[in-house]
Amino acid sequence: MNGISLGKYLPLDSCFHRLDPRAKIGALLMVMIAIFLPAGFLGYFIIGASVLVATYLSKLRLNFLWKAMKPMLFMLIFLLIVNLLVIKEGTLLFQIGSFGIYSGSLVQTLYIVIRLTLMVIITTILTATTKPLDLTLGIEDLLKPLKKCKVPAEEIAMMISLALRFIPTLMEETQRIMKAQMSRGIDLEEGKLKEKIMSILSLIVPLFVSAFQRAADLADAMEARGYVPSQPRTRYKQLRMQKKDYLFLIICLGIIIANIILWRLS
Amino acid sequence: MSITFKKVSHIYQKDTPFAYKALDKIDIHLQQGRMTAIIGATGSGKSTFIQHLNALLLPSEGSINICDREIRSDEKPKNLKELRKQVGLVFQFPEYQLFEETILKDVCFGPKNFKVTQEEAETTAKQMLQIVGLNESYYAISPLDISGGQKRRVAIAGILAMNPDILVLDEPTAGLDPQGAKDMMKLFKELNTVHKKTVLLVTHDMDHVLEYCDDVVVIKDGHIEKHCDVSSFFQDCEALREMGICPPAVIQLKEQLQQKGFAIEKQALSLQDIVKAIVKEVKQ
Numbered sequence: 001m002n003g004i005s006l007g008k009y010l011p012l013d014s015c016f017h018r019l020d021p022r023a024k025i026g027a028l029l030m031v032m033i034a035i036f037l038p039a040g041f042l043g044y045f046i047i048g049a050s051v052l053v054a055t056y057l058s059k060l061r062l063n064f065l066w067k068a069m070k071p072m073l074f075m076l077i078f079l080l081i082v083n084l085l086v087i088k089e090g091t092l093l094f095q096i097g098s099f100g101i102y103s104g105s106l107v108q109t110l111y112i113v114i115r116l117t118l119m120v121i122i123t124t125i126l127t128a129t130t131k132p133l134d135l136t137l138g139i140e141d142l143l144k145p146l147k148k149c150k151v152p153a154e155e156i157a158m159m160i161s162l163a164l165r166f167i168p169t170l171m172e173e174t175q176r177i178m179k180a181q182m183s184r185g186i187d188l189e190e191g192k193l194k195e196k197i198m199s200i201l202s203l204i205v206p207l208f209v210s211a212f213q214r215a216a217d218l219a220d221a222m223e224a225r226g227y228v229p230s231q232p233r234t235r236y237k238q239l240r241m242q243k244k245d246y247l248f249l250i251i252c253l254g255i256i257i258a259n260i261i262l263w264r265l266s
Numbered sequence: 267m268s269i270t271f272k273k274v275s276h277i278y279q280k281d282t283p284f285a286y287k288a289l290d291k292i293d294i295h296l297q298q299g300r301m302t303a304i305i306g307a308t309g310s311g312k313s314t315f316i317q318h319l320n321a322l323l324l325p326s327e328g329s330i331n332i333c334d335r336e337i338r339s340d341e342k343p344k345n346l347k348e349l350r351k352q353v354g355l356v357f358q359f360p361e362y363q364l365f366e367e368t369i370l371k372d373v374c375f376g377p378k379n380f381k382v383t384q385e386e387a388e389t390t391a392k393q394m395l396q397i398v399g400l401n402e403s404y405y406a407i408s409p410l411d412i413s414g415g416q417k418r419r420v421a422i423a424g425i426l427a428m429n430p431d432i433l434v435l436d437e438p439t440a441g442l443d444p445q446g447a448k449d450m451m452k453l454f455k456e457l458n459t460v461h462k463k464t465v466l467l468v469t470h471d472m473d474h475v476l477e478y479c480d481d482v483v484v485i486k487d488g489h490i491e492k493h494c495d496v497s498s499f500f501q502d503c504e505a506l507r508e509m510g511i512c513p514p515a516v517i518q519l520k521e522q523l524q525q526k527g528f529a530i531e532k533q534a535l536s537l538q539d540i541v542k543a544i545v546k547e548v549k550q
């Protein structure tokens with residue numbers, strides 16, 4: 001469980017850690033848009049270079065990002081194979097039996113690989129430099145304008161923060177139940193399929209039972225402390241946008257504009 | 267079938283910035299057939315220690331000899347299932363591990379994992395439910411629909427049904443009512459004396475230790491602070507207080523009587539002994 005980088009907060013001290021979470025979420029959205037603009041390799045070069053600078057400034061190690069990428073590797077290989085078989089554009093590079101490999105398929109795959117890599121990296125930078133609670137505060141604020149059209153912004157943010165809060169608890173619980181059932185003789189590595197299914201059942205059922213129990217207890221505890229959904233609540237931590245946050249957003253806007261120009265010119 | 271730890275250390279999250287040494291070079295020898303209490307402050311490493319007994323946790327350093335097997339830090343042990351059948355481990359709040367539709371099925375789950383036939387498993391399950399004090403009327407009920415204390419009994423029956431030689435329990439009486447806790451301790455004592463099982467249990471209740479156990483192991487900050495038999499352990503109140511342990515009620519009574527001038531000998535550790543000593547003194 002310690003090998004996972006995606007979505008993990010790293011308590012470092014960098015200028016990225018100190019940015020306003022709203023600015024960071026906004027920047028993430030802008031860079032995502034930029035990534036999906038068909039601006040060719042030069043566009044990706046601009047984004048890639050900025051992402052590298054961002055990685056450096058947030059004091060993350062490349063090793064950490066690599067770990068975040070790893071789970072995607074399988075998907076990328078799968079995509080590569082599908083693309084090689086399906087896309088028949090560009091020049092024919094070489095022929096194996098009745099299958100031809102075309103330059104277009106390689107270019108397409110490369111685009112997808114670059115896009116996915118960049119997306120994973122920027123998301124990882126966001127989650128690694130922002131405390132989960134700050135992230136939900138940011139989301140709550142960004143959703144606020146939507147309240148006019150009856151989007152329950154505070155409730156959504158509360159749900160997200162509760163979910164984030166309970167991920168480690170559930171992990172711990174899973175570990176505990178796993179150990180308890182291992183003491184009763186389940187074997188997750190060896191054994192026949194039927195036994196394995198039974199083993200997994202013996203983990204899932206207690207996990208669900210305790211998760212529901214916890215949820216019910218939590219709801220009672222929140223009610224007892226006076227939580228009423230959709231009622232206005234005050235907040236201890238106030239977010240404030242500063243000059244550097246605006247500057248950061250302007251830089252990201254610059255990236256989008258550069259990509260739009262490249263796209264229009266091509 | 268004794269248990270020997272040789273220089274066993276355990277480091278959680280080894281090779282990360284969060285590494286934490288929970289056990290530090292533990293050397294201990296536990297005899298067969300004894301009922302041993304494991305005590306210590308919270309976070310001292312008791313649960314970590316007992317999870318080594320059935321290899322749920324493996325030593326980071328050192329080796330463990332248990333049930334004719336050697337578990338070493340430098341090789342990955344194989345076929346741990348056999349060991350887990352011989353060493354039954356009941357976790358803290360075991361009621362969370364119940365999952366089958368009926369209580370009887372849940373108790374059968376353990377033995378069936380060890381290739382016991384359905385009939386045999388059911389026979390043992392019924393016996394064990396009897397032992398923990400649940401009669402036939404419970405067999406067909408869902409284990410999720412009974413009280414907390416009853417759930418714990420079912421969970422313990424589930425481990426007993428595997429017929430382990432060594433029974434290890436992590437705070438088995440935590441959160442039970444006083445009478446329920448007492449019944450539970452009596453049950454373990456019976457398993458120890460009648461069924462000849464080696465019992466190890468983690469507890470915070472010194473009255474239980476004094477009344478039911480043979481030996482005491484004190485764990486402090488990941489090492490063994492003391493390992494001796496119960497009677498010598500409770501004779502020296504000063505040493506107990508130094509270790510931050512509040513002596514059992516009977517011992518406190520004895521201490522106060524001694525301060526009032528009664529000559530009660532050191533070996534007196536039960537209410538009967540104390541009463542006898544007082545009667546003797548009054549008669550004189």
Ligand SMILES: Nc1ncnc2c1ncn2[C@@H]1O[C@H](COP(=O)(O)OP(=O)(O)OP(=O)(O)O)[C@@H](O)[C@H]1O
Pocket residue numbers: 278279286288306307308309310311312313314315
């Ligand atoms: N999975 C884990 N990862 C990291 N550290 C852990 C882990 N489990 C336990 N520890 C640490 O190891 C130490 C010993 O824990 P352990 O659970 O053995 O204590 P304990 O004596 O059983 O306490 P208690 O009486 O509260 O049950 C504690 O300081 C705990 O913080």
Ligand SMILES: [Mg+2]
Pocket residue numbers: 312313314358436
């Ligand atoms: Mg414990």
